[in-house]
Amino acid sequence: MAFPTPFDVKANVHDGLAVVSVVGELDIATASRLSHLLTELAEPGRVVLVDLSDTDFMDSTGIAELAIACKHQRELGGDLILDAPNRAVSKVIEISGLDRVMTVTSGPERPSPSESR
Template sequence: MTQLSITTDHQAEATVVALAGELDLGSRTRLQAALAEAIEAGRPVVVDLSGLTFMDSTGIAVLTNARRAAGEAGVPLTVTEATGTVERILEMTGVRQFLSGEWPQR
């Protein structure tokens, strides 16, 4: 099992949270904390999934909850660069468009 790596980059216009490895129940708490911190920073949040190789329904829950929390805080949050199996999971659980920002955020 590959551990999830989380890298937060505070850029001028956005806070980029890059994920790599596998996202499941074991890494939920760490990711929740990292995303909460990124939202707290107040700049738009971009969650980059390009390094992510696996995600289960726990991951979907963390990402959709973060998007909602961001919406409530008035901070735009978009999830980008999902590939392969992760992109298919987002597609098959109906959340891809919602997370990629093609939905109104409220």
Template sequence: MTLTQELQVLLFKPQGSIDVEGGMALSEQMAEISPQPHQIWVIDLAEVDFMDSSGLVSLVKGLTFARQSNCRLVLCNVQTPVRLILELTQLDSVFEIFDTYEDVLTLVNDQNLALAS
């Protein structure tokens, strides 16, 4: 799993499956973060081809932690099998989902321009 930080964007890139093991790794990585207000946490799911209920729990815990820290958590590059799980559990209406990481960066840049005006 890769973690990258740019300005106010924190990028998580899990790989493979987000199951018990992968979910715990993602949760541990998010718990180690020292959140800064107004950060955007991006979970890039481009390399995730499977997610089970344990993975869903780690995503929901991450969302809760981000919101409590006055941060925003979004998902991007959600692959079809994972998207189906999110839709079946109706979590697709809870998470902000972007098609690509570039779309997230566009949002961030647009918000910075709006704040600077």
């Protein structure tokens, strides 16, 4: 019997940049936790960077929540950026077309709040 990967989502806000770390599987069972946190972080002009480096899996529910949050944050004059997805998660982002409507970065070169606006 396989046990589900533990899921955790945390945020750290510094100088207007909110970094959200997603650990585990982002799917129908966990996406609402991420959505709730992204809604709490939404504010005018804020840049939200979603660190996917420890995300093992993402399904269409995760894609939808990220797209909705990005749209909302842009309506507020900010942005939502996906950072450091692994190969499997990158493939899901590419197949879904999310990489054509959102910024996807590859890790250590994270934008500062002023660079992202």
